[in-house]
Amino acid sequence: MKRRVTQVAVTAGALLLLAVASRVPYGPGAAGAAELRLSWRARSAQIEACRRRTAEELARLPVHMRQELVCERGVAPYRLVVTVDDDTLVDRTVAAAGARRDRPLYVFETIPLAPGTYRLRVVFTRQVAVAPERSGVEDGRSAPAHLELTRSVTLSSGRAVLVTYDENARRLDLVITH
Amino acid sequence: MAALQRAIGRVLARLDAGCNRLYGWRFNPLYHSGAIAAVLFLVLLVTGLYLLIFYRIGSPYESVVRISADPWLGRWIRGVHRYASDAAVVAILVHAFRLFAQGRSWGPRALAWMTGVILLFTVLLCGWTGYVMVWDVQAQVIAELGARLFDVVPLFAEPISRAFVGERPLPAAFFFLNLFLHIALPIGLGLLVWVHVSRVARPALVPPRGLLWGVTALLTALAFLWPAPVAPAADLLRLPTAAPYDVFYAFWVPLARAAPVGAVWALTVLAWSVALLVPLWSRPPLARRPLPSVVDARHCTGCEQCALDCPYDAITMYQRQDGRGGLVAQVTPALCVSCGICTASCAPMRVGPAQRTGRDQLAAVRAFAARTRPGPTDVVVIGCERGAAATDSLDGAPVFRATCAGSVHTSVIEFLVRSGAGGVLVASCPPRDCWSREGPKWLEQRLFHDREAELQARVDRRRVRVVYAGAGERAVLHDALTAYRRDVAALERAAGEGEIDLVSECETAEARP
Numbered sequence: 001m002k003r004r005v006t007q008v009a010v011t012a013g014a015l016l017l018l019a020v021a022s023r024v025p026y027g028p029g030a031a032g033a034a035e036l037r038l039s040w041r042a043r044s045a046q047i048e049a050c051r052r053r054t055a056e057e058l059a060r061l062p063v064h065m066r067q068e069l070v071c072e073r074g075v076a077p078y079r080l081v082v083t084v085d086d087d088t089l090v091d092r093t094v095a096a097a098g099a100r101r102d103r104p105l106y107v108f109e110t111i112p113l114a115p116g117t118y119r120l121r122v123v124f125t126r127q128v129a130v131a132p133e134r135s136g137v138e139d140g141r142s143a144p145a146h147l148e149l150t151r152s153v154t155l156s157s158g159r160a161v162l163v164t165y166d167e168n169a170r171r172l173d174l175v176i177t178h
Numbered sequence: 179m180a181a182l183q184r185a186i187g188r189v190l191a192r193l194d195a196g197c198n199r200l201y202g203w204r205f206n207p208l209y210h211s212g213a214i215a216a217v218l219f220l221v222l223l224v225t226g227l228y229l230l231i232f233y234r235i236g237s238p239y240e241s242v243v244r245i246s247a248d249p250w251l252g253r254w255i256r257g258v259h260r261y262a263s264d265a266a267v268v269a270i271l272v273h274a275f276r277l278f279a280q281g282r283s284w285g286p287r288a289l290a291w292m293t294g295v296i297l298l299f300t301v302l303l304c305g306w307t308g309y310v311m312v313w314d315v316q317a318q319v320i321a322e323l324g325a326r327l328f329d330v331v332p333l334f335a336e337p338i339s340r341a342f343v344g345e346r347p348l349p350a351a352f353f354f355l356n357l358f359l360h361i362a363l364p365i366g367l368g369l370l371v372w373v374h375v376s377r378v379a380r381p382a383l384v385p386p387r388g389l390l391w392g393v394t395a396l397l398t399a400l401a402f403l404w405p406a407p408v409a410p411a412a413d414l415l416r417l418p419t420a421a422p423y424d425v426f427y428a429f430w431v432p433l434a435r436a437a438p439v440g441a442v443w444a445l446t447v448l449a450w451s452v453a454l455l456v457p458l459w460s461r462p463p464l465a466r467r468p469l470p471s472v473v474d475a476r477h478c479t480g481c482e483q484c485a486l487d488c489p490y491d492a493i494t495m496y497q498r499q500d501g502r503g504g505l506v507a508q509v510t511p512a513l514c515v516s517c518g519i520c521t522a523s524c525a526p527m528r529v530g531p532a533q534r535t536g537r538d539q540l541a542a543v544r545a546f547a548a549r550t551r552p553g554p555t556d557v558v559v560i561g562c563e564r565g566a567a568a569t570d571s572l573d574g575a576p577v578f579r580a581t582c583a584g585s586v587h588t589s590v591i592e593f594l595v596r597s598g599a600g601g602v603l604v605a606s607c608p609p610r611d612c613w614s615r616e617g618p619k620w621l622e623q624r625l626f627h628d629r630e631a632e633l634q635a636r637v638d639r640r641r642v643r644v645v646y647a648g649a650g651e652r653a654v655l656h657d658a659l660t661a662y663r664r665d666v667a668a669l670e671r672a673a674g675e676g677e678i679d680l681v682s683e684c685e686t687a688e689a690r691p
């Protein structure tokens with residue numbers, strides 16, 4: 001009898017342990033945290049850097065490859081500056097993505113902040129001026145040379161505020177949910 | 179490594195002893211952990227198929243909530259699926275630790291070990307995709323962590339993590355891919371299990387019926403009484419709130435969130451490599467490695483018994499090439515774990531690991547009997563070194579030690595009885611706890627069911643008894659020895675009273691005038 005009771009108790013205990021371990025309460029985001037996120041993809045303008053080869057350089061090349069003008073094509077980088085109140089939290093160059101640096105460029109930043117109201121300024125500026133005669137390259141699909149968002153934002157606890165680029169409106173946007 | 183094995187072994191021996199007391203060795207779930215894992219895999223397949231009918235990749239969370247709201251089948255089946263997946267992790271870990279502690283992880287068992295590690299990894303991966311399917315807070319956290327981890331692998335032009343910032347809803351393609359993995363991985367698991375047990379003969383993939391239905395019924399009852407929880411829905415623009423997490427599959431989350439991605443990768447790769455390479459770490463030095471079995475081909479009669487009994491399919495029968503016709507046994511050394519089971523299979527004693535053949539055992543037992551001189555009221559113990567009888571003397575009874583009770587040739591037992599011992603108590607590990615897998619099974623059949631090489635009919639079966647006692651069950655062995663001593667003494671008394679000394683009677687009659 002005693003063995004039966006122990007058997008039932010141990011079995012029930014093991015099952016209980018299994019069920020409890022299957023639902024352990026855990027709060028990953030520290031309570032009272034908030035987050036500022038920047039995330040977008042944008043096409044930049046194509047750029048072409050050309051130069052003329054010197055006479056010596058040309059002489060070193062086989063006859064059939066003696067082309068005077070050499071051009072390197074690429075995608076113009078941007079500079080991203082994020083200022084929260086008076087602190088510059090991000091200031092970096094955003095180059096085109098991809099192993100060959102030929103993909104649209106993207107921004108992806110997550111900045112933990114305490115909940116509260118901040119003056120937020122995000123500036124996204126093209127770094128290389130595209131020559132006017134090549135402005136055809138800067139078609140309607142590429143982002144403007146200068147994007148800026150200046151706002152007062154309130155970050156509530158446990159929430160993320162997202163700055164993103166609206167490709168249709170061609171401007172930076174703020175996404176806040178409450 | 180050896181110290182770690184011993185430490186885990188001691189813990190397991192205690193747990194085993196406790197479970198044996200409660201459930202009996204036949205139904206001790208710890209002994210059947212591998213088979214239970216296999217059965218839970220089937221339970222997961224059946225319940226998973228049902229859940230699949232109602233799961234929607236277009237509205238994952240809502241569909242799970244709908245399933246859970248169905249009080250008849252949905253909630254219950256989801257619960258069973260959930261708890262079976264948890265129990266599977268427990269069963270696999272017990273199985274793995276048990277084999278590690280027993281040193282059953284190297285040599286010919288390396289394939290089983292390494293595929294086992296891959297199985298565990300795949301099961302955890304399966305759980306990961308399963309939890310992402312629910313798309314609740316836990317799903318969001320593990321999906322984001324997964325993305326963070328994979329972002330260091332330069333697979334895509336952009337980080338995958340960008341999909342989880344809330345810029346746009348997650349595409350259905352994500353849930354489709356996840357669902358695909360959650361279905362494809364179990365198919366892979368099935369194939370892996372097949373490779374996993376490919377080197378063992380007669381793998382025990384199904385536990386005893388009582389245990390099989392018991393485990394299934396208990397998980398079902400648990401699912402009824404305490405259904406699987408539904409956590410708040412994932413919300414990408416919200417930092418994950420507190421929610422219930424499944425320790426079995428999300429144990430790594432707190433560490434992975436706190437540590438830098440590189441450290442998480444380093445630790446993951448290190449931990450899995452260490453586990454995968456256990457066959458290298460755990461094997462004994464060359465000098466102490468037991469030698470594989472060898473067949474004395476000249477005297478092998480070709481009876482095939484050793485090939486039938488070998489628990490690792492390491493023996494093959496070939497046509498004789500020496501012109502005598504018939505078959506001859508041959509051991510494949512790379513498959514032989516040196517368990518010695520074949521030693522006891524061979525009536526003419528022509529097979530076995532070096533120095534552990536039937537002939538070697540006979541020589542050893544002769545010396546043992548000469549040294550201990552057992553009398554008609556004495557019980558001698560033949561004990562497996564890995565079980566409770568790993569000692570030279572037990573409560574005054576001499577112990578003849580063997581590497582496995584199933585490797586003891588029946589002639590050894592007969593010799594002890596004929597040399598005057600009142601009783602021979604064979605102390606074996608419980609059948610599913612056998613290091614050699616099938617030792618106790620074959621032992622019992624050879625002693626009491628005429629399996630080759632059987633204990634001869636002339637041996638009084640009352641003079642032989644088998645007791646199952648694992649390493650942590652010295653008390654069980656002690657009780658069995660006491661009881662058997664009592665029985666042997668009674669046997670001797672009965673023999674003393676009932677037996678007529680014919681010689682002295684005749685002599686007396688002849689001497690009468």
Ligand code: HEM
Binds near residue numbers: 274301
């Ligand atoms: C889905 C998971 C697993 C299942 C279903 C499973 C099942 C089994 C089964 C049924 C056997 C044969 C047992 C017998 O008949 O004696 C076995 C053997 C074995 N398993 Fe597993 N196993 C799993 C995972 C693992 C893991 C994670 C490890 C270790 C890392 C492992 C290591 C081994 C070894 C070394 C053997 C050979 C034992 C011997 O030959 O003595 N298994 N497994």
Ligand code: SF4
Binds near residue numbers: 521
């Ligand atoms: S010792 Fe004999 S029974 Fe054991 S694995 Fe080797 S050949 Fe098979």
Ligand code: SF4
Binds near residue numbers: 477478
């Ligand atoms: S049991 Fe002995 S006799 Fe029979 S096949 Fe094996 S080695 Fe040969």
